[in-house]
Amino acid sequence: MAAAAGGCEHLAVFKQALFQPRPQPTLRNHSQHSQQHDQQADGGSTGETTGRDLFTAMQRYLQAWRASLQLTSKHAASATSSAASLATPPVAAAATTTSGTSGTSGRQRSLRSGPPATASAASPTEVQLSPAAVASKIPTPACSVCRAPGRKLHACLSCTFFGCRAKLNHNASNGTTATMMDTSMTSTTALPLSHAEAHARQCGHPLACDVVHDQIYCFECQDYVYDHEMDDIIEHQRVEAERAAYAETNRLPYLPWVPKAEEARLISAHSVANVTDPEDSTLGLRGLNNLGNTCFMNCILQSFIHNPLLRNYFLADQHTEETCHIQLGKGLPPVDTAKGVQPHNHHHHHHHQSGSDSLCMACEMDQLLHRFFSGETQPHTPYQFLHSVWKHAKHLAGYEQQDAHEFFIATLDAMHTHCRGTLLNCHCIIHRVFTGALQSDLTCLRCGSVSSTVDPFWDISLDLRHHKGATGTPEELQPNSLEQCLHRFIRPERLTEQISCGNCKTHQDCIKQLTIKSLPVVVCCHLKRFEHATRSFKIDSYIEFPAHLDMSPYLSASLQRQNGNIPVVPPSPREEAPILNASPDFGGNAMYSLFAVVNHRGSIDHGHYTCYVRHNSRWFLCDDAWITQVDIEEVRESQGYLLFYIKDEMEYSAN
Template identity: 40%
Template sequence: MSDHGCIHLNNFKAAKGIQPYKVIHSFFVTSTSTEARVRKAVSCLCHTCKTYKDRLHSCLHCIFFGCYVKGHIQEHAKTKKHFLAVDLCYGNILCFQCGDYVYDRELLKVAKAQWSELAKSLSFGEFYRAWEPTQTEAELLRNHPRRRRVIENSTIGLRGLINLGNTCFVNCIVQALIHTPLLRDYFLADRHHCPQPSLCLVCEVSHLFQEFYSGNKAPLTLHKLLHLIWTHVRHLAGYEQQDAHEFFIATLDVLHKHCEATTILVKDNPHHCKCIIDQIFTGCLQSDVVCQACNGVSTTIDPFWDISLDLTSAASTSGSNTPGPPTSLLDCLEKFTRAEHLGSSAKIKCSNCETYQESTKQLTMKQLPIVAIFHLKRFEHFIIQDKIFKKKISTFISFPEQLDMTPFMSHRRNGNNNSAMLNGLSKNGEDMSFSDNRYSLFAVINHEGSLETGHYTAFIRQQRDQWFKCNDHLITRAKLKDVLTSEGYLLFYHKQILEYG
């Protein structure tokens, strides 16, 4: 990339100004409005091969999109003598006469102004998903002498945690959070600022990220984090073994509350704010209760941080045999989103016919979080003759490395057949045809042993396909097969394609 511009771009600017670049960058690079994002989703295809991949470029002289990898933008430049194009991923100008990307301070100011405009209208998580560094900035980062290079087989970010006495449940949750990609990027970017750091759990987690990525390999002690959790969640205080799932939800809750000072509530969902915790972990669950007399539907939407999945046999439904216990994560999700007949003993007053009637209830995914967490309910509690008994379910439940949640979405699961659905639109007008609901596994927490003498460990994906087992202070390499054949208690999946808008 040239740092001194080029005569061909200067001649173009002298003749037509910067408005063509401004329009292309606004609509097809930053997409600073809803209209622009819709237009980008519909229009951004190579005019030759109709793909949106392969480094799409827009001609600066006329309305033409062409992919670089297959050479279609090059063919257009040669045929039409239009030698300037805009890279729609980064917003850089490619001059085919110079054979290079060219750097222009005036156009860089335009690009930065539009990124700033986008940042004002979006939350951090949305902006992060929209932003990618320009090639100039990427080049500066690569050449920076103090930049830490993450090479293949690098173990940066891996660090053991000392067990302070039955605190393995804390250690495995911390390992999963530290290796949550967007959470890591947020804290390593030093986004959190707080007037009372000594009392703030978010500040302590920020400090932990710095420690993990400092390059120091000595095991860490989590005494301050434990103290802060105990201060805010009294029933978890002490050195008795606790449930990792309960600790995880309590930790998210405290982190969320400590972020609330800078929280902005979303208008259509007062339970969902724009703090980094909710942006990453919060999804929306839709509950549809259908009256069996008039088919009236009562719908409620509730936020969730995780999905707890039952491992026992499904309850029988009218006219069907009782299914056996699930054997896979997909079985569990199928059961979770299956319509359930509530029975004659649980009649609900229908808001449509205003009488108490039998009904069915169905849970579906209205909105998916960036990080989807599945809690396999392995610890069963039951009462016999006023005595509480506990049992661990050690059944093997298979789970995939790649997971597609599309079959469990509300618009697919609850049988809506109206014209909007057939056209790929949800009831509120949301375009479902561009949504991508594929996830990749990046952490698994296991409970080994019995209820009385159990021990928590974690598998974490450090980068790409490199997996490690975290057993308190001991970190060892693991194979994907080891991960997928483990018992599985908490499963952490990250969305493969992040959308914004």
């Protein structure tokens, strides 16, 4: 601020030393091997430490350290050591060339225990370094004086000193008053100097680099100084360190994207100025031809395509044929066993015969989304998707009419399996989008003990009719809104059969209650319109559903908090623990917005499926190949079979 680029003379002097012409410009080398080689050659031939060596070395060390922090997986070990070896040689070369002692005490020690302030002040090169010690693990930088790895840590640009620039609290407490101007002027004399500043004054090293933010501070200017060329060096080192650190992991390295000649040509040849308002855009809206009673599939596919999370996932190329493990392993024996995933032999076996067809439902979804967003407006014919469905869900094969809900579940299951899904702790896209957890509490009416089980769910199936013997208010018996259905869903129910109670050791009357322990990002509410009792029939009753749904009343945590007649007995201390642990999860907003509605018209034997989808902020009716714009009122007046809601506020994940 005070000293903009070029304003600080110390930085100018430093840069002059930094950009001195050298025989071999080491900064531009990309391979780790040649970098080491050059650095060793430099250190050996000239035998002196220059500002550039120290600066690049320090940057390498810092960036490698930062990159190594992010690696916690097993892959980290090898990557860290390679990052360390990248960082080490220049530091070692720079600092040991004028040091007579052998490298018995490593950089690790010098950083952790810190050299005494006086010794460090006498000569920067008294810090001894051992490449082997550093290579074993990149140490955390810490203040050379107080050893705190805390905030405001600065690395001296002239020697290997690290110092914190934090104010010394016990004396500075009176300095934060209104006379701020005075304190900043007098602080140099009245208050004890920070460790970094003390070093800067003692040794005449005016420049230091913030360890966290890579900003250069000048103790003469009393402010940070800014310079484009220095920023470039820092950026280059950051890229190098990340490249080395992530070489062993699956994560793609950070690389600036520069189009190749061919790509540049394609871009300029095919780019059209985007003049349409995104709100008016119809890109992504496309009809689906009916392939003979396949409207059940079409409406589910439309709900997938207009699911913002699935759309973003596939359009961002998170799953492509090029990277798909099933496609890559085509024709080879299953490779999943090493990961502990059960290979699905029947799939692989089946695909050997079917040649060119896609083996993976996620790849099919990827292709489908790309077809929808290709700009083509003619209806799409999803024969390939249908073929894959037939192969993966045999019971849906043929041109019979099928249940859309059954198809929905079968497709989710196939996509989950093909995304290397495991049953527990699955992080596939399907699980991240659709999975919630349902808690089932069984309360024994004799002793009052509660046994709870938690199960994952992909959708909430809601009864529309009362069962024999059920009691309650008229709304509960015959719900006429989604909220009433959900309230009925979580209502405690007296079981007709006696259940074995773990506490009483006998069969007892029990009360069962379902609640939602954790909410999925996308909630699919399935209204059970098709009853298959002694006689199959369809329930055509009208169920009102809101455009915005609050799910918080149905959460386990909020019900426990209400402390009404549920649970029947207050939970024992043992039961209380998980509730307390769980409550922060529900601190967030549980508001959901409707984005797709699947409807069924007709009777149980034959009928037709249509789907309403929200596209940007407008609603459209997808009836196979036909797409028409509609009002939200029309959507809400429809009968509703499957209702898709998406969470309004996504929680951040720090990982």
